[in-house]
Structure formats: C-alpha cells, structure tokens
Amino acid sequence: MFKYFEPNKIFSITSKAPKYVLFLFIVILSIGLTEALILSPEDYKQSHSVRIMYVHVPAAWISLGIFSAITFLSIVGYIFKIRNFFLIAKSLAPSGLVFNIIALVTGSIWGKPTWGTWWAWDARITSMLILALFYIMYLVAWRIFEDNDKAFKVTSIITILGIINVPIIKYSVDWWNTLHQPASINILSKSSIHISMLFPLMTMTAAFALFSLLIFLMKYNTELIKIKNKGLDRL
Amino acid sequence: MYGRKVKLRFFFILLIITTLALSVFLLVKSLEENVIFFKSPTEIKTLSEIGEKKIRIGGMVKKESITIISKEIRFIVTDFKNEINVVYSGVVPNLFAEEKGVVAEGYLKDKNFFLATKILAKHDENYMPPEVKAALEEK
Numbered sequence: 382m383f384k385y386f387e388p389n390k391i392f393s394i395t396s397k398a399p400k401y402v403l404f405l406f407i408v409i410l411s412i413g414l415t416e417a418l419i420l421s422p423e424d425y426k427q428s429h430s431v432r433i434m435y436v437h438v439p440a441a442w443i444s445l446g447i448f449s450a451i452t453f454l455s456i457v458g459y460i461f462k463i464r465n466f467f468l469i470a471k472s473l474a475p476s477g478l479v480f481n482i483i484a485l486v487t488g489s490i491w492g493k494p495t496w497g498t499w500w501a502w503d504a505r506i507t508s509m510l511i512l513a514l515f516y517i518m519y520l521v522a523w524r525i526f527e528d529n530d531k532a533f534k535v536t537s538i539i540t541i542l543g544i545i546n547v548p549i550i551k552y553s554v555d556w557w558n559t560l561h562q563p564a565s566i567n568i569l570s571k572s573s574i575h576i577s578m579l580f581p582l583m584t585m586t587a588a589f590a591l592f593s594l595l596i597f598l599m600k601y602n603t604e605l606i607k608i609k610n611k612g613l614d615r616l
Numbered sequence: 617m618y619g620r621k622v623k624l625r626f627f628f629i630l631l632i633i634t635t636l637a638l639s640v641f642l643l644v645k646s647l648e649e650n651v652i653f654f655k656s657p658t659e660i661k662t663l664s665e666i667g668e669k670k671i672r673i674g675g676m677v678k679k680e681s682i683t684i685i686s687k688e689i690r691f692i693v694t695d696f697k698n699e700i701n702v703v704y705s706g707v708v709p710n711l712f713a714e715e716k717g718v719v720a721e722g723y724l725k726d727k728n729f730f731l732a733t734k735i736l737a738k739h740d741e742n743y744m745p746p747e748v749k750a751a752l753e754e755k
Contacts, residue, residue: 422745422746422747423745423746424743424744424745424746425744425745425746425748425749425750426711426716426739426742426749427711427739431743434743456629459625459629460622460625460626460629461622494709494710495709495710495711495737495739496709496711496736496737496738496739497707497708497709497710497711497712497734497735497736497737498734498736501653501736502653503653504651504652504653541629541632541633541636542636544633545633545636545637545640549640549644557648557651557652557653558652558653558654558655558656558674559652559653560653560654560719560736560738562738562739562740562741563741564741565741565742565743573741573742573743574741574742574743574744575743575744575745575748577745578743578744578745
C-alpha cells in the first residue's frame with residue numbers, strides 16, 4: 382500500500398514559488414553570463430572557446446545530479462511506498478534530460494575546434510549519451526504506463542539500471558584513456574582551473590540549478606492540478 | 617521499527633543494485649580493450665602482433681619533434697617511457713602543438729612507425745588566463 386499525502390498544502394507553495402524562482406534565476410543568469418562571456422579571461426591555450434565550458438560543465442553536473450536524485454527518490458519511494466516521491470522524481474526528470482542534451486551538444490561544439498572532431502566514441506561521451514537514453518526511457522515509461530502503481534515500479538527499475546552508469550561517467554576519464562580531459566575541479570586536491578574562471582562556472586551552475594528548480598516546480602504543480610482535477614483531495 | 621515488508625523491499629533493492637553493479641563491472645572489465653579510446657606507446661610496445669586494423673595511439677607530442685616536409689608532417693608521440701614516430705598528411709587541429717596531448721588514428725606499420733589518417737588534439741584539465749600561464753613559465 383502506498384501512503385497518502387495532502388497535496389493542498391504543497392499546492393499553495395508550488396503555485397506561488399515559481400515567480401520568485403524565475404526572478405532569482407534571471408538575476409543569477411545575468412550575472413553568470415556577464416562573467417562568463419565578458420568579464421572572464423580567455424584561456425591560454427584554447428582562447429575564447431573556453432567560454433563554452435561555462436555552459437557545458439554546469440549542464441553536465443546538473444543532469445548527473447538530477448538523475449541521482451531521481452534514483453534516490455524512486456528507491457526510497459519504493460521501499461517506504463511514498464507516492465509523493467515518485468511525483469517529485471517525475472517532475473525533476475525533464476530538466477535533467479534537457480541539461481544532458483545541452484552538455485552533449487555544447488561538448489560537440491567545443492570538440493570541433495579543440496579536438497578536431499564533432500564526436501568520438503570515447504568512454505565519457507558515450508556514457509553520457511547512455512544517460513540521455515535512460516532519461517528518455519524514464520520519461521517514456523511515464524507516458525506508456527497510465528496505471529500509476531505500474532509506472533512507479535517500471536520507472537524505479539529504469540533508474541536503478543541507469544544509476545550504475547553514473548559512477549562510470551564520473552570516473553571514465555580516470556579509469557581509461559579517453560579523449561575527454563579529466564576533471565579540473567577536485568574537492569580533495571587543488572583544482573587545475575584558475576579562480577577567475579571558477580567563479581563564473583559556479584555562478585552558471587547556480588543559475589542552471591535555479592532553472593531546474595523552476596521547471597520542477599511548474600511540472601510538480603501540474604501533477605498536483607491533475608490530482609485535483611480527478612476530484613481527489615488526496616493521492 | 618519498520619515493518620517486515622519494508623525491510624524485505626530494502627534488501628531486494630540492495631540485492632538488485634549489488635548484482636547489477638558487479639555484472640556491469642565484469643562486463644566493462646572484459647571489454648576494457650574496446651572501452652579505451654587510444655593506446656599509449658608503451659602499450660603498443662607490448663603488443664604481441666601488429667594488426668591490420670585501424671587503431672588509435674595517444675600521448676604527448678615530443679618537444680622539437682615536429683618536422684614538416686612539403687605536405688607531410690612527422691612527429692613523435694611519447695608517454696615519457698616509449699616513443700612512436702608518426703607520419704601524417706592533412707589538416708591538424710588548432711591545439712596540435714609540441715608538448716601537448718594528441719590522439720592519432722591510423723595504421724601501425726611496425727612498433728616504431730605509425731601512419732596516421734586523422735589527428736585529434738587532446739586538451740588537458742588546466743584552464744588559466746594567458747597572463748597566469750606566462751607568470752608560471754617565468755618561475
């Protein structure tokens with residue numbers, strides 16, 4: 382049996398919050414873009430193409446983060462039978478997929494002038510493509526299975542299968558010879574990215590996170606409206 | 617504290633994840649040969665036979681090794697243990713330079729000689745403004 386929850390209280394938050402989040406997102410994004418495109422220096426080696434990194438890296442981080450969050454929510458939701466967690470996971474997924482695709486496309490645009498190729502079947506790039514496929518599978522599963530309980534189970538399985546790929550993406554550049562460079566930012570050791578470039582990178586990450594939050598709130602709000610329209614005051 | 621069913625579901629998920637992680641680990645481990653994007657000169661030296669198939673080698677372009685003779689470009693790829701001579705004719709990417717990473721795709725003629733059909737530049741994880749690079753070099 383799945384536990385019930387009261388959507389009315391949450392609804393009062395999710396219907397009001399988006400406009401504030403949107404405002405904050407626009408402010409942070411303006412700061413981030415000004416820093417990334419104008420104020421930050423060019424790179425000593427790749428000159429201005431380094432600016433693609435300020436979109437590419439945050440997008441990749443967010444897409445990995447969202448997939449991990451979805452998996453966590455699905456597993457906990459399955460073990461404790463909390464329906465609400467599945468709705469949260471479902472509402473998070475679209476922005477995760479969008480950022481995953483942004484990371485792949487910007488990587489490709491960056492790869493052409495620097496590496497000399499649009500695409501390489503390199504471990505990092507291929508595993509990132511697989512993550513995008515898992516996102517698509519996850520979202521399609523929600524559309525196929527109209528029965529909620531069935532959708533909960535199928536989507537949980539997809540996230541569990543997909544989560545194995547996440548550490549592979551993270552460590553692919555350390556485990557194998559890849560065309561993709563290893564991580565520049567390390568929590569435990571000194572980062573190999575200059576502070577003047579780190580700052581716009583972090584601002585852009587915050588902006589993208591806010592965008593994900595915005596899309597999440599809107600999607601989640603829609604889910605709650607759907608429940609209301611079914612004439613249920615509880616799920 | 618939690619019901620028997622909750623515990624059961626917890627172990628079920630734990631079991632699935634462990635099984636999957638192990639199977640994927642074994643699978644990837646056995647496919648390692650195909651997962652790696654390029655071979656280093658040292659790995660080439662230890663090859664038992666030279667295949668006819670197209671392969672990729674990678675490493676650093678050795679300092680002062682690039683020579684251009686009309687349309688042909690020759691350079692040495694090194695991993696600071698072993699070296700391979702590479703011959704290539706065509707366009708090289710902007711970032712192709714001495715003492716920088718490179719990946720060459722093509723055919724191995726013998727263990728010291730590689731005929732490249734495509735050159736990719738490898739970028740490292742260092743990002744800094746030109747002034748900082750200049751300051752670092754002065755030191």
